[in-house]
Amino acid sequence: MKMRDEYFNKKNFFSLLLFLFVILGITGFSMKQSKKESSVKITHGNIIFEVNSALHTRISSSFPDSKTVMDKFQASENITIDNRVISNFELKKVQESTLDGKLSGREWLAKGIFEEDGLKLVKNLKLTAYDDFPNLISVEVKYVNASKEDVFIDGWINGNYQILPQGDQPPFWAFQGSSSSSRSDWIKPLEPGYYQKNYMGMNDSDYGGGIPVTSVWRPDLNIAVGHLSLVPELVNLPTEMLKDSKVVIGVSNDFAHRTLFKAQDTITTLETFVSVSKGDYFENLAKYSELMQEKGIKMVKPEEAAFEPIWCAWGYGREFTMEEVVNTLPKVKELGIDWAVLDDGFQVAEGDWEPASDRFPEGEDAIKKLVERIHGYGLKAKIWWTPLAADPGSKALEQNPQMIIKKENGAPQFITWWDAYYLSPTKEETVKHTKDILDLFLNQWDFDGLKMDGQHLNAVAPDHTLENPEEAPKGLPDFFHMIYNEARKIKPNAVVENCPCGTCMSYYNMASTNQTVSSDPLSSWQIRHKGKTYKALVPQTAYYGDHVELSDNGSDFASSFGIGAVLGTKFTVPSSSENEEAEKFLLTERKEEVWKKWFTLYNDKMLSKEEYIGNLYDIGYDKPETHVIKKQDRLYYAFYADFWEGKIEFRGLENNTEYRIVDYFNKVNLEHVKASQPFLDVNFKEFILLEAVPVGK
Structure with a gap:
């Protein structure tokens, strides 16, 4: 009997060990389990x-x-x-x-x-x-x-x-x-x-x-x-x-x-x-x-004026004249454009933002009169500006040399494009200098918005004059938030555009701009995929497609229009001055017809304000490339390809609803589709813009 009891006690003991081993294995806390297994x-x-x-x-x-x-x-x-x-x-x-x-x-x-x-x-x-x-x-x-x-x-x-x-x-x-x-x-x-x-x-x-x-x-x-x-x-x-x-x-x-x-x-x-x-x-x-x-990231609210189309004087280059800008304003108004932008070249130097005497011999009074002329046409005025940059020898740096970011070896941090020095965004002197400029532009000169420009805006290097050098790059978003708040304090409806030329814009800087931009795109493809990116991150933003002259063939309005971007241009008109830069962008009779059609269509549809539906099509694998915007019960499809002949698919249609398809750019009615039969045979070059309208509406 004793031997039998010992047998069963041993058997129970080993059974208990086996049970515990299994339980430990299941719960994932066995230290001896294989590295291939999940704990x-x-x-x-x-x-x-x-x-x-x-x-x-x-x-x-x-x-x-x-x-x-x-x-x-x-x-x-x-x-x-x-x-x-x-x-x-x-x-x-x-x-x-x-x-x-x-x-x-x-x-x-x-x-x-x-x-x-x-x-x-x-x-x-x-x-x-x-x-x-x-x-x-x-x-x-x-x-x-x-x-x-x-x-x-x-x-x-x-x-x-x-x-x-x-x-x-x-x-x-x-x-x-x-x-x-x-x-x-x-x-x-x-x-x-x-x-x-x-x-x-x-x-x-x-x-x-x-x-x-x-x-x-x-x-x-x-x-x-x-x-x-x-x-x-x-x-x-x-x-x-x-x-x-x-x-x-x-x-x-x-x-x-x-x-x-x-x-x-x-x-x-x-x-x-x-x-x-x-x-x-x-x-x-x-x-x-x-x-x-x-x-905790707080994105600013959209501004109605940021969705209005834009003309920029940059077509005349840095050597523009007052006459050229003023003579273009009637055509800007006629084409249905609402903004006129005074671009680079008006200033004495980066950092010193007083008017250049060769451009404005009357000084600040000439700038004020130009803004009055812009407002007189019912247009809004925006001014170009490159913050955080000051030229060597500028008054700004003579008065406040401590604003300069310095490298670990003590040398100034240089901005190659502007031949200027970087200013440190967290220093009190830089903040005061910037607030004074904002007062000059928006209060004293009466501009309605800012075009902040330059690839250097996207980030700054560590500033080794600070106890913690990384305070400078980490504090940059607060600097732009200060600009936004100060601008809106002076002009409650100010448009604050941040254009970090060619860079992938810092997510942190997006929180203090109410107008993002494709920012010197190298192709129409960049205009479209940058637009999709911004609409994923900041869906309420006014995304500006930049000057159409930067798109494929200098005239691809369709890429901006179909992605839901604000339209813009830098066209020029004939002038008595010899300006070779301006000759490239003359608004010929043929171009004027095309420009007029697109700006009229933009103001009619205003798709830039509507909801971009970014998860319906894969921008990499789906062909042709497709983008969709929803406006009330209508869907606006933009298809892009060098050449396309074959089926296209209309995704996102409501079940049990029939839609008539309209080529609204060419004003042609196509066939009807519905969610159960969402395909249509088409052929096009470069683009086709289609509107899906519920039948009966």
């Missing part, structure tokens, strides 16, 4: 985020028809210490908690340990799923130096994912939010061997900043990463396509100098995120902006 699994909307026992991660999607994203767990969050990448941590504990308040949700904290050769690190991986933002997981990591000795950090990276292709050509498209002197496309197809660092600081003497998001997509799925800091950060968002067409993305901080990591100290990464969506980059970018606004 934490979060499903939030259609994103599935897993963490294994080495604190490696894996992303997958539950969207219908979406294919494998990663074939294995990856060391997506790691730190480099003493030139050694530390990526394998032994999972010790996972805690889950609830987030209450405005940004409610769930939070997971996974703690892991790395210990080897006297180095001991604790990794605390915090994962957050916000209730109102499905398909997105935010990631923040705290590293603790639990060693007895100090070490040096070289950098860290979050969201370092290697994503599988699916064999399509091209296998990936990408949105990359950085800026460079090449003024390259923000959206492009990727090829094997491609690499772009996407540094968010200064990339050249004049260029830097941008949107801290990278979004890559295949026909079945889009994956985006970025950071959620409320100020600009000097980090990278590198994009690389390997030889096997896998794409590598991430958010990395490569320290400019090796940083001492003292024993028992903690270093915290930025809060980064990964999100998934169907289609192109539009939804992921929109989701990012909505979350940033929930976290």
Whole structure:
């Protein structure tokens, strides 16, 4: 009997051990489980985020028809210490908690340990799923130096994912939010061997900043990463396509100098995120902006006057005369344009904004009279200005030399394009100098709006005259917010345009402008995809397509019109002066007929104020390229291709509603369509603009 009892006690004991082992395995807290298995699994909307026992991660999607994203767990969050990448941590504990308040949700904290050769690190991986933002997981990591000795950090990276292709050509498209002197496309197809660092600081003497998001997509799925800091950060968002067409993305901080990591100290990464969506980059970018606004970014309200069409005197160049500008105003009014812009060339120098004597021999009185003439035609007046720039030898710098940003070696930070010095945006002297200029332009001279211009506006370099040099780039958005508030205090309906020539505009600067712009586009393609980007991030903004003369063939109004952009031009009229620049943009009789048609159509439809529906068509894979604007119960479709002959599809139609299709540019009625039969055969060159009107209305 005793032997039998001992047998059953042993059997029960081993059964209990087996039971505990199974339970521990299921709940994910077995320290001996395979690194291939999931210890934490979060499903939030259609994103599935897993963490294994080495604190490696894996992303997958539950969207219908979406294919494998990663074939294995990856060391997506790691730190480099003493030139050694530390990526394998032994999972010790996972805690889950609830987030209450405005940004409610769930939070997971996974703690892991790395210990080897006297180095001991604790990794605390915090994962957050916000209730109102499905398909997105935010990631923040705290590293603790639990060693007895100090070490040096070289950098860290979050969201370092290697994503599988699916064999399509091209296998990936990408949105990359950085800026460079090449003024390259923000959206492009990727090829094997491609690499772009996407540094968010200064990339050249004049260029830097941008949107801290990278979004890559295949026909079945889009994956985006970025950071959620409320100020600009000097980090990278590198994009690389390997030889096997896998794409590598991430958010990395490569320290400019090796940083001492003292024993028992903690270093915290930025809060980064990964999100998934169907289609192109539009939804992921929109989701990012909505979350940033929930976290504290405040976008300004739209201004009615910002949607009105624009004429700019830049067609006459810097050597314009008063006569040329004044003589153009009647034609501006006749074409249905509401704004006249006095552009570069009126000033003594960058920094010294008094009127140049050769252009305005009567001084400030001549400027005031010009504004009176503009207002006399019922037009609004805008003035060109390049803040944060002052020429060497200018009075502004003679009086306040401390405004200049200085490099680490003590040399002034130079703006190559303007042959000027950068001004530090957080210094009191710079702020006062800027407020005085605003009073001059909007109060004393009576202009109605500002055209702030220059690629250097997008970011500034660290200012080494400050105790914390990064105070300058991080404080830049506050500088522009000051300009916006001061301008609107003087003129409550002032239009404040920010035109950071050719750059991918800093997301943080978007919060203090009520008119964004395609900003010196190199092609019509740039006008359209920049428009889609702005409408994802700031859907209420007045997006200005810039001078139509910068589009393909210098006359592609359709690209601005179909994307819902404000129309603008810099045409010139015959003049007695010998101005070779102005000859390029003369409004001939034929051009006037075309210009009149487009501006009349723009004022009739005013699609720039309406809702852009950005998730219906994939700008990379869907052909022809298509954009849609909804105005009440009507849908406006813009199709683009060099040449198209075949079917087009009308997405977004209401069920059980029949629509008549109108080519409203050519005033031609086409066939009827409905959601169950949304196709139509057409042929066109360059563009076709179609209106879907519910039958009976």
